[in-house]
Amino acid sequence: xxxxxxxxxxxxxxxxxxxxxxxxxxxxxxxxxxxxxxxxxxxxxxxxxxxxxxxxxxxxxxxxxxxxxxxxxxxxxxxxxxxxxxxxxxxxxxxxxxxxxxxxxxxxxxxxxxxxxxxxxxxxxxxxxxxxxxxxxxxxxxxxxxxxxxxxxxxxxxxxxxxxxxxxxxxxxxxxxxxxxxxxxxxxxxxxxxxxxxxxxxxxxxxxxxxxxxxxxxxxxxxxxxxxxxxxxxxxxxxxxxxxxxxxxxxxxxxxxxxxxxxxxxxxxxxxxxxxxxxxxxxxxxxxxxxxxxxxxxxxxxxxxxxxxxxxxxxxxxxxxxxxxxxxxxxxxxxxxxxxxxxxxxxxxxxxxxxxxxxxxxxxxxxxxxxxxxxxxxxxxxxxxxxxxxxxxxxxxxxxxxxxxxxxxxxxxxxxxxxxxxxxxxxxxxxxxxxxxxxxxxxxxxxxxxxxxxxxxxxxxxxxxxxxxxxxxxxxxxxxxxxxxxxxxxxxxxxxxxxxxxxxxxxxxxxxxxxxxxxxxxxxxxxxxxxxxxxxxxxxxxxxxxxxxxxxxxxxxxxxxxxxxxxx
RNA sequence: CGGGGUGUAGCGCAGUUGGUAGCGCACGUGGUUUGGGACCAUGGGGCCGGGAGUUCAAAUCUUCUCACCCCGACCA
Numbered sequence: 001x002x003x004x005x006x007x008x009x010x011x012x013x014x015x016x017x018x019x020x021x022x023x024x025x026x027x028x029x030x031x032x033x034x035x036x037x038x039x040x041x042x043x044x045x046x047x048x049x050x051x052x053x054x055x056x057x058x059x060x061x062x063x064x065x066x067x068x069x070x071x072x073x074x075x076x077x078x079x080x081x082x083x084x085x086x087x088x089x090x091x092x093x094x095x096x097x098x099x100x101x102x103x104x105x106x107x108x109x110x111x112x113x114x115x116x117x118x119x120x121x122x123x124x125x126x127x128x129x130x131x132x133x134x135x136x137x138x139x140x141x142x143x144x145x146x147x148x149x150x151x152x153x154x155x156x157x158x159x160x161x162x163x164x165x166x167x168x169x170x171x172x173x174x175x176x177x178x179x180x181x182x183x184x185x186x187x188x189x190x191x192x193x194x195x196x197x198x199x200x201x202x203x204x205x206x207x208x209x210x211x212x213x214x215x216x217x218x219x220x221x222x223x224x225x226x227x228x229x230x231x232x233x234x235x236x237x238x239x240x241x242x243x244x245x246x247x248x249x250x251x252x253x254x255x256x257x258x259x260x261x262x263x264x265x266x267x268x269x270x271x272x273x274x275x276x277x278x279x280x281x282x283x284x285x286x287x288x289x290x291x292x293x294x295x296x297x298x299x300x301x302x303x304x305x306x307x308x309x310x311x312x313x314x315x316x317x318x319x320x321x322x323x324x325x326x327x328x329x330x331x332x333x334x335x336x337x338x339x340x341x342x343x344x345x346x347x348x349x350x351x352x353x354x355x356x357x358x359x360x361x362x363x364x365x366x367x368x369x370x371x372x373x374x375x376x377x378x379x380x381x382x383x384x385x386x387x388x389x390x391x392x393x394x395x396x397x398x399x400x401x402x403x404x405x406x407x408x409x410x411x412x413x414x415x416x417x418x419x420x421x422x423x424x425x426x427x428x429x430x431x432x433x434x435x436x437x438x439x440x441x442x443x444x445x446x447x448x449x450x451x452x453x454x455x456x457x458x459x460x461x462x463x464x465x466x467x468x469x470x471x472x473x474x475x476x477x478x479x480x481x482x483x484x485x486x487x488x489x490x491x492x493x494x495x496x497x498x499x500x501x502x503x504x505x506x507x508x509x510x511x512x513x514x515x516x517x518x519x520x521x522x523x524x525x526x527x528x529x530x531x532x533x534x535x536x537x538x539x540x541x542x543x544x545x546x547x548x549x550x551x552x553x554x555x556x557x558x559x560x561x562x563x564x565x566x567x568x
Numbered sequence: 569c570g571g572g573g574u575g576u577a578g579c580g581c582a583g584u585u586g587g588u589a590g591c592g593c594a595c596g597u598g599g600u601u602u603g604g605g606a607c608c609a610u611g612g613g614g615c616c617g618g619g620a621g622u623u624c625a626a627a628u629c630u631u632c633u634c635a636c637c638c639c640g641a642c643c644a
């Protein structure tokens with residue numbers, strides 16, 4: 001590629017709005033251009049990287065018997081009614097009408113389409129397992145996109161769907177997929193990747209893993225145990241909650257006046273927040289009059305993902321309004337209101353001297369001991385925190401890190417095959433719903449994470465496996481006839497040898513060429529200059545280390561070839 | 569959806585008692601330079617996000633609206 005004709009430009013100024021390294025550099029180096037909030041065009045360099053990532057994914061999917069397909073971006077409402085998700089998913093799904101007034105939607109995931117594609121054509125367990133995948137555009141109308149390609153509304157995704165006759169078969173395949181994912185991330189050159197246990201959310205299913213790129217720009221929190229090494233999304237992490245007090249005292253109601261918040265109560269009684277029982281209120285989504293009161297020890301926070309699992313329903317934040325609850329004085333004893341769901345966190349179970357609301361304005365109760373005063377069930381919905389003891393090994397401490405989710409794998413179960421009526425004959429001759437797994441990788445996000453990880457002060461620094469080009473051919477004093485002739489010849493020779501070259505055929509100063517070659521991040525650079533040509537030499541250098549040496553011009557093609565081979 | 573912020577040339581920005589727009593980079597032309605983002609001269613490029621209003625006169629004041637950014641809520 002001749003840089004003089006390359007679409008896009010490289011600029012010194014970064015967008016004032018950009019915050020992440022990948023956003024700034026991809027913008028400055030002419031890889032991406034924003035079209036709208038969370039919607040980007042990929043310029044040639046970015047598209048080349050994207051295609052390389054896609055090809056690596058494709059190869060790894062094919063290795064585990066994946067069959068590449070293509071499902072539609074636009075789907076009719078009816079297909080999503082079958083699974084029940086048409087009404088379940090909020091406005092992150094774009095809905096619209098076609099010319100006849102028919103309800104249509106933009107696909108944000110393709111379980112329905114996948115089941116639709118193969119249902120009725122696969123009739124027997126003997127045709128399973130089967131995996132189909134596609135690499136295709138998804139649109140999710142995220143409320144808040146950010147950080148360049150890290151979080152966008154439109155993106156390219158690899159999504160795969162597997163079908164199995166037995167759970168055991170799914171589990172075996174799931175492990176193969178996990179390995180394939182690790183291969184993919186290794187091959188694209190990402191290092192800071194871990195797989196963590198995750199919440200299954202609206203996808204349904206039980207077992208799920210997320211692949212996290214550990215980085216401070218991430219929006220997910222991951223708990224990693226210092227002892228047993230268990231890694232999970234904070235949404236599902238369980239820490240050990242130690243009981244603080246073991247002395248019992250008589251239950252009493254006391255006047256507390258205007259003291260409402262945990263902080264105010266703690267100040268008034270000179271106690272720690274762990275000696276209080278707080279009430280956190282939500283409403284059931286879709287049935288907002290149904291108030292959920294979640295009691296939890298005052299020093300802990302509610303993990304809403306866990307709470308949703310416990311309730312089996314989606315929740316939203318709510319104002320108490322006319323529910324009959326006394327804001328600031330809600331407590332477990334004498335709690336009365338219409339249409340109430342009450343849950344108790346495990347942290348309260350063994351505490352003996354808690355202060356809680358008395359359900360009466362300006363009053364609290366003290367010395368509450370659940371084991372003595374209440375007969376209720378406890379469930380875990382507290383949020384894991386930094387330095388908390390891990391509940392798995394009961395020994396190590398959690399360290400909480402930030403991560404960007406760049407892929408996930410789910411054991412889905414029969415949610416979609418059952419709701420959409422897909423059956424096959426089992427070995428025993430029964431009609432069964434195949435068990436599904438689904439597996440996603442965000443291509444653009446992966447690209448952004450590689451950029452985030454592989455860069456320095458000067459610019460991007462792509463791994464060979466995904467670099468848009470392998471060599472930056474950089475003639476200096478290009479107007480010099482000798483330089484020009486030899487460079488042109490070298491460009492031709494390199495291309496002939498099947499090497500991907502970005503050829504800086506511009507008559508501009510050396511400084512700009514150096515700066516841009518580093519900004520664009522091509523792994524190798526070859527400099528042709530009058531100085532070198534006096535001795536028939538060119539300069540060869542590595543982007544990553546800056547290491548450089550002179551090479552005889554007759555040997556350069558072979559050298560570049562060998563270098564690429566070595567690093568792929 | 570809440571809170572905050574920004575919209576002026578392709579990009580980054582300046583522009584207050586209101587007087588019809590400027591700087592740097594980039595781009596065109598001529599010349600001098602030439603191994604780390606050179607310099608001189610010269611030129612092109614703007615419905616000052618959009619509508620409505622106040623005024624003799626609006627980038628500037630008022631008002632409505634739209635877009636984008638940041639923080640939160642939300643999110644396979």
